[in-house]
Every structure is written in C-alpha cells, then in structure tokens.
Amino acid sequence: MKINQTINTNSETICLPDTKFPRIVIIGGGFAGLALVKKLKHKELQVVLFDKNNFHQFQPLFYQVATSALEPDSIVFPFRKQINGYKNVLFRLAEVEEIQPSSNTLITSKGKIHYDYLVLATGTTTNFFGMDSVAENSLGMKDIRDSLNIRHMMLQNLEEAAITCDEEERDSLTNFVIVGGGPAGVEMAGALAEFCKYILPKDYPEYPSSIMKIYLVEANNMLLSTMSDKASTKTLKYLKDLNVKVLFNESVSDYDGSQVTTKSGKTILAKNLIWTAGVKGLFPKGIDEKNIVKGNRIKTDDNLKVEGYENIFAIGDIAAIITEETPKGHPQVAQTAIQQGKYLGDTILKLINDEPIKPFEYRDKGSLATVGKRKAVADLGKFKFAGYFAWLLWSIIHLLSISGFRNRLMVGFNWAVSYFTYEKSNRLIIRDFKPKSSINHTNK
Numbered sequence: 553m554k555i556n557q558t559i560n561t562n563s564e565t566i567c568l569p570d571t572k573f574p575r576i577v578i579i580g581g582g583f584a585g586l587a588l589v590k591k592l593k594h595k596e597l598q599v600v601l602f603d604k605n606n607f608h609q610f611q612p613l614f615y616q617v618a619t620s621a622l623e624p625d626s627i628v629f630p631f632r633k634q635i636n637g638y639k640n641v642l643f644r645l646a647e648v649e650e651i652q653p654s655s656n657t658l659i660t661s662k663g664k665i666h667y668d669y670l671v672l673a674t675g676t677t678t679n680f681f682g683m684d685s686v687a688e689n690s691l692g693m694k695d696i697r698d699s700l701n702i703r704h705m706m707l708q709n710l711e712e713a714a715i716t717c718d719e720e721e722r723d724s725l726t727n728f729v730i731v732g733g734g735p736a737g738v739e740m741a742g743a744l745a746e747f748c749k750y751i752l753p754k755d756y757p758e759y760p761s762s763i764m765k766i767y768l769v770e771a772n773n774m775l776l777s778t779m780s781d782k783a784s785t786k787t788l789k790y791l792k793d794l795n796v797k798v799l800f801n802e803s804v805s806d807y808d809g810s811q812v813t814t815k816s817g818k819t820i821l822a823k824n825l826i827w828t829a830g831v832k833g834l835f836p837k838g839i840d841e842k843n844i845v846k847g848n849r850i851k852t853d854d855n856l857k858v859e860g861y862e863n864i865f866a867i868g869d870i871a872a873i874i875t876e877e878t879p880k881g882h883p884q885v886a887q888t889a890i891q892q893g894k895y896l897g898d899t900i901l902k903l904i905n906d907e908p909i910k911p912f913e914y915r916d917k918g919s920l921a922t923v924g925k926r927k928a929v930a931d932l933g934k935f936k937f938a939g940y941f942a943w944l945l946w947s948i949i950h951l952l953s954i955s956g957f958r959n960r961l962m963v964g965f966n967w968a969v970s971y972f973t974y975e976k977s978n979r980l981i982i983r984d985f986k987p988k989s990s991i992n993h994t995n996k
Contacts, residue, residue, distance in 0.1 A: 566644060566663035571598040573640075574904060577658060577665065579648045579836070580673035581608050581631050584868030584889035586955075588671060591897025593638040597904075600667075602660065604647040606631055610954050612886065613963070614693050615736065618702035618826075619743040620751075620976040626962040628696055629955035648674075651838030653861055658836075669900055672839075672850065672858075672866040673893070676831035676884065679847075689809035689987060690825035693736060702826060704985035706744075709823055711981075714758050720821065726764045727822035729812050731804050732829030733770030734777070735921040738787055740826060741768045742923035745794035750974035766796045767820055769812075771803040771829070776929070778883065779919050783929035786938040790923040804829075809987060831884065833870040845872050849881060854911035856896050865900075867892040873912065882914050886953075891915065920946040925971065 568575075573596050578585050581603040592599050610627040617624050635641045646662040651670065658665045678692030691702050706728075713725040728744055730737050744766050752761040768775075768791065774784040775791075775798070791798055799814070804825075806813040812820040833848035843851045843859055849872040850858055856871055858864045868889035872881030882888045895912050902909045918932035920942065928943035930936065947967065954960050969975055 566646070566660065566665050568598070568600065568642065568665070573597050574668040575600060575666070576669045576671065576900060577602065577667040578671045578673055579603075579658075580675055580868070581605075581634075581643075582611075582673060582675045582868060582889060583886045584675075584871075584893040585671070585673035586634065587890045587893025588673065588867065588897050589635065589638070589641055589893075591894050592900070593635075593641055595640060595901065597640055597900075599638075599641045600665070601631060601635070601641065601643045602646055602648055602658075603631065603643075604645070606643075606645050608634060608955055609696050610959075611694075612950055612953075614696065614699040615740040615743050617696065617699035618693065618706075618740065619747050620703055620707075620978045621743065621970060622963060622966055623978055624696050624700060626959050626966070627954060629959060634955060648836045651836050651864070653838065653864060656863070668863065670864045671896065672835050672864070672870060673868045673889075674833075674835045674870055676869045677834040678827060679830035679832040680827065681830060683804070683806070686804060686807045686825070686827065689807050690731075690827045692827050693740070694831065701985055704981055704983065705824060705987075707979060707981050708985055710752075710756060710764075713763075714756055722759070722763065723765075724810050724821040724823045726759075727767070727820065728764070728824040728826070729767045729769060729804075729820055729822045730826045730828060731769045732827065733768060733772070733775040733798070734828060735919075736828040737768060737770075737826075738775055738791070738921055738923060740828065741766055741791055741796045742794060742927070745791070745796050746924050746974070747976065749794065751976055751979070755979070767812075767822070768796055768798045769802050769804060769814065769829075770798065770800055773800050776919075776921055779921070779929065780931050780936050782936045783919075783921070783931055783938065786929050787921065787923055790927045794924060831869065835866075835870055839864075845874065846880070847872075855899055855909055856892060856912055865896055867896050878914075883916075885919075887917055888914060920949065922946045925974070 575598045577600045579602045607628040607630050613627045616622040631643045646660040648658050648660050650659040656667050678694050680687040692698055709725040713722045716722050730741050748761050748764040775787045776784050802814045805815045807825055812822055845851045850866040850870050852858055852866050852871050854873055856865050856867055858866055869884040899909050920930050922928040926940045926943050928946045929938045930942040
C-alpha cells in the first residue's frame with residue numbers, strides 16, 4: 553500500500569493511505585460529525601475524521617458526571633471503536649489550526665493534509681460574553697473535563713466547609729450559582745438539589761442540608777425559553793419544590809471567585825459558579841470573516857455549503873442557515889446536528905455524481921428536559937406534558953442515544969440503582985481541583 557506523507561514546519565507528518573477516491577475531511581466528532589461519518593461509511597470515498605480528543609462525548613449527560621451520578625467513561629466512546637469496520641474511514645488525533653482554501657489544505661498541530669471536500673463540525677465553546685473575571689473564576693460545562701472539574705470543585709468545597717469554623721466561609725463554600733435557565737442549567741440545578749436533599753444529610757451530618765443553597769440565574773423572565781409556556785411553568789414549580797432559588801431578569805456582571813454580582817446590584821456569596829448561559833462557535837482560522845454571524849457561527853446556504861466556497865461545508869452548532877423562517881439559524885441541539893450530518897452525507901454523494909440536490913429541511917422532533925427523578929417536561933408537537941411519563945421518555949431516548957452497548961448498560965445500571973436508593977456512589981476526589989484564577993496567579 554502506498555502512503556501519502558505531508559510535512560509541516562516541524563517536519564512532523566500525517567500519513568494517509570493512497571487513494572483514487574475523493575477525500576472528505578471532517579473536523580469534529582460530535583453528533584454532527586459522527587452522523588456524517590456513518591452516512592459515508594463503505595462508500596467510494598476516503599473519509600478522514602479529525603478531533604483533538606480520541607473520543608465522542610455525550611454532552612446531554614455531562615451534568616450527571618458533574619453531580620457524581622455517572623462516571624465519565626460511561627458517556628464517552630473511543631472514535632476508533634466507533635469506526636471499527638468502516639474500511640474507508642480514518643481517524644487522526646490532532647487539532648486543526650488553519651484552513652487554506654486556495655490550496656485545499658489544512659494545517660494541524662501534527663502536520664498538513666490535502667482535502668477534496670472539507671466539513672466543519674467543530675461545535676461550540678462556552679461564551680462568557682467578554683467577562684474575564686467570570687471566565688477565570690467559574691466553570692462551563694462543554695467538555696467532559698469541565699464535568700469532572702465541577703465534581704471535584706463541589707466535593708472539595710463541601711469538605712472544606714466541614715472543616716472551617718467561619719460561618720461566612722462555610723456559606724460561600726456550600727452555595728452554588730448556576731447561570732442560564734436553558735436545559736443544561738435547569739438539569740444541573742435539579743441534580744444539585746437532589747444531591748443536597750438526599751446525599752448531603754448522610755455524608756455531612758455536621759451541618760443541616762439547608763446550608764447548601766442553589767441559585768439559578770436567568771436573564772429572561774422564563775425558564776426553557778425555547779420550549780412551551782407549560783414546560784417553563786412546570787419546570788419552575790419542580791425547581792421550587794426542590795428549594796432552588798430562581799432569579800429571573802437577572803444577569804451576572806462580575807465574579808471574583810467568592811462573590812457573585814448581578815447587574816441589578818445583588819450579591820451572592822458562592823465559591824461554586826457554573827456557567828451555562830451561552831455558547832459561541834469554535835473553528836480554525838481561515839474562513840472569510842464576512843461569513844461569520846452572531847454567536848461566532850458560520851453562515852451557510854441551504855445546502856450547508858459555506859458561502860463563497862465550493863467545497864467547504866459546516867454542520868451542527870456552528871452552522872447557521874439564515875432565512876426569513878430561521879433568522880437566527882436552526883436550534884443548536886443534538887437533533888439538528890444529527891439531521892444535518894445525515895443530509896450532508898447524501899448531498900456530498902449527489903454532488904460527486906452530478907445529481908440534483910434538495911435544500912436542508914429541519915424536522916423538529918420535539919424537546920425534553922428533566923428536573924430530577926420522575927420530574928421532566930416534554931414538548932412533542934401538539935402534545936405537551938410533564939411528570940413521570942415525560943421523565944421516562946427522556947430516560948429511554950437518552951439511554952438509546954448513548955454510543956456503545958457497554959456504556960448503555962453502565963448508565964442504565966446506575967440509573968436503576970439511583971431510582972430505588974437515590975444513591976450517587978461516585979463521590980471520589982481523585983485529583984485536586986484548582987481554579988483557573990489560582991493557576992494563572994501561580995504562573996505569573
């Protein structure tokens with residue numbers, strides 16, 4: 553077998569098998585990237601998947617890792633295991649740094665590579681909206697490492713609270729502020745509230761569970777703004793029943809690591825701030841700035857092709873098809889990403905074969921969010937409901953969506969144990985968590 557080698561400035565190489573077929577390079581192995589890979593498997597193409605991690609992450613369950621309900625290896629899945637048996641698909645572990653469209657070349661952390669078709673599926677990162685102090689002292693939830701950092705921060709602070717005799721310090725260590733009332737924020741608040749209700753009294757008899765206060769800060773006047781009023785109202789009731797303090801029409805303006813300040817002047821003592829209030833697109837440099845729209849997303853046509861380029865496409869959270877019907881682009885959720893990945897797979901095959909293509913059409917299959925055990929809300933077309941059945945539906949859909957039989961088994965087993973006992977058995981501090989602010993201060 554012949555091997556093509558391309559060399560970067562450090563004389564490192566990326567090796568790929570020689571091929572007579574078009575090379576499709578996909579950057580990012582999230583929901584969109586993997587859906588595209590599956591659509592192109594076994595075709596007369598060479599598909600190369602790049603990612604800075606060697607695993608796919610199931611983001612909808614990050615909050616359960618963060619609150620000790622699941623271990624991280626139960627919601628991540630190796631790419632090489634995922635593509636095992638896909639003879640035309642290759643994986644390369646590298647971070648793509650720059651696109652050079654004029655030469656159809658990618659510059660990566662490990663070398664250069666030529667492409668015939670390029671697909672950007674790089675997803676998003678946490679958006680702190682330019683607030684450096686908040687970015688430095690809080691934690692987002694866009695990566696499995698973030699979830700582990702939240703877990704270690706929470707457990708370490710609870711242990712510190714058991715040690716200190718300073719009541720104000722204890723309050724700060726045991727107060728949690730979650731910013732953003734979307735699905736991620738709501739689910740995180742519910743999970744923390746259940747931890748406070750069922751785990752804290754057993755593990756920390758030194759102080760009452762009422763000492764752990766949970767605040768959910770939302771800039772608008774409703775939770776789950778992309779869902780129905782019924783879902784929002786029911787979610788608020790569930791959270792209040794769990795003693796979560798919901799602050800509407802409030803936004804964080806500053807955070808020094810110990811005190812949260814809002815734009816209205818309210819202050820909250822808390823050494824735990826979790827940011828779920830916004831995201832922004834994340835992709836390599838090289839795309840013309842005129843194609844970048846609000847949220848740092850890439851504007852595409854209705855075939856998901858980046859405007860101004862004949863062979864560069866964007867899918868998933870970073871893609872924005874701007875029309876009268878979708879002035880802000882499509883929702884940045886998993887079902888959009890999966891549908892776009894499948895659509896683009898068909899579209900690329902048709903382009904190669906000079907066949908006519910149809911524009912992308914998004915089919916909203918509904919929305920679900922959970923607020924704890926037996927408590928969830930569901931908007932499925934005309935059907936809007938809440939409670940046990942919504943929670944059961946949420947559980948089944950998420951369990952079936954996880955990659956790998958072993959992972960589904962692990963998650964299902966943990967959920968079954970938790971259902972009957974409320975137990976969260978993964979309360980281990982396996983490494984010290986250090987806030988970014990303390991690391992940056994040490995490095996100065």
